[in-house]
Amino acid sequence: MWELHSDKILNLIKEGKRIDGRALNDYRKVSIQRNAFQNAEGSARVLLGETDVIVGVKFSIGEPYPDMQDEGTILVGAELLPLASPTFESGPPDEVSIELARVVDRGIRESKAIDFKKLCIKEGEHVFMVFIDLYAINYDGNLFDACSLGALASLLDAKIPKQEDGKIIKGEYDGKLKLSRKPLLSTFAKIGTTMVLDPSLAEEKAMTSRFSIATTEDDMISALQKGEKGSLTAQDVSDSIETAIIKTKELRKLL
Numbered sequence: 001m002w003e004l005h006s007d008k009i010l011n012l013i014k015e016g017k018r019i020d021g022r023a024l025n026d027y028r029k030v031s032i033q034r035n036a037f038q039n040a041e042g043s044a045r046v047l048l049g050e051t052d053v054i055v056g057v058k059f060s061i062g063e064p065y066p067d068m069q070d071e072g073t074i075l076v077g078a079e080l081l082p083l084a085s086p087t088f089e090s091g092p093p094d095e096v097s098i099e100l101a102r103v104v105d106r107g108i109r110e111s112k113a114i115d116f117k118k119l120c121i122k123e124g125e126h127v128f129m130v131f132i133d134l135y136a137i138n139y140d141g142n143l144f145d146a147c148s149l150g151a152l153a154s155l156l157d158a159k160i161p162k163q164e165d166g167k168i169i170k171g172e173y174d175g176k177l178k179l180s181r182k183p184l185l186s187t188f189a190k191i192g193t194t195m196v197l198d199p200s201l202a203e204e205k206a207m208t209s210r211f212s213i214a215t216t217e218d219d220m221i222s223a224l225q226k227g228e229k230g231s232l233t234a235q236d237v238s239d240s241i242e243t244a245i246i247k248t249k250e251l252r253k254l255l
Contacts, residue, residue, distance in 0.1 A: 042158030050140035055150030072119025107214030148185035186244035
């Protein structure tokens with residue numbers, strides 16, 4: 001079935017068209033529900049076309065890393081629930097979920113959006129660790145951008161818990177987490193010789209390469225990730241970066 005879809009998609013792409021009628025550099029319809037879950041310090045649900053993800057942010061207190069005694073950190077995990085796709089299975093994280101988590105993590109971390117020093121409670125002893133949990137509810141392509149949007153929306157609303165003697169005081173907060181930048185991913189699929197933004201599942205089945213770019217509102221590139229076995233030209237890369245900078249500015253308006 002996917003082979004028939006792929007042939008149709010490839011033929012349409014050659015004509016500058018897409019199977020769902022979008023332009024090559026258009027996102028599907030985006031819907032963001034912020035503060036979706038009350039038991040998290042920050043949360044969001046994102047619909048990107050039929051792709052449906054939820055993201056939750058929780059704070060924990062832990063010991064700092066040996067080489068960062070006065071800094072907290074973020075930890076991103078992704079769970080691809082079997083209800084999202086028949087190809088997802090229960091159990092330990094696989095390569096797909098690990099890559100998803102790492103790319104979302106790197107886009108946030110390397111943008112310097114969060115000042116990790118401000119997450120330090122007592123140098124060398126206690127720091128805040130910010131857990132960002134990504135859950136796929138329905139998979140119809142491009143989990144990267146959907147999870148990136150959900151992570152940013154959740155962080156923008158995240159409340160820092162009050163703590164005393166290295167322990168969190170449940171239900172009490174000490175202001176919001178401050179972000180100096182708003183990093184977002186834009187993901188492209190190469191189908192034939194053409195790069196298309198925000199691939200649907202059918203388009204992912206037809207692609208030879210995937211390229212994700214994390215950019216900020218001040219046009220900083222904080223992460224790049226290439227997936228699949230196909231190649232990219234220098235023009236593919238430069239055109240995608242230019243498009244990503246423009247399109248993420250549009251997405252930020254939804255936040």
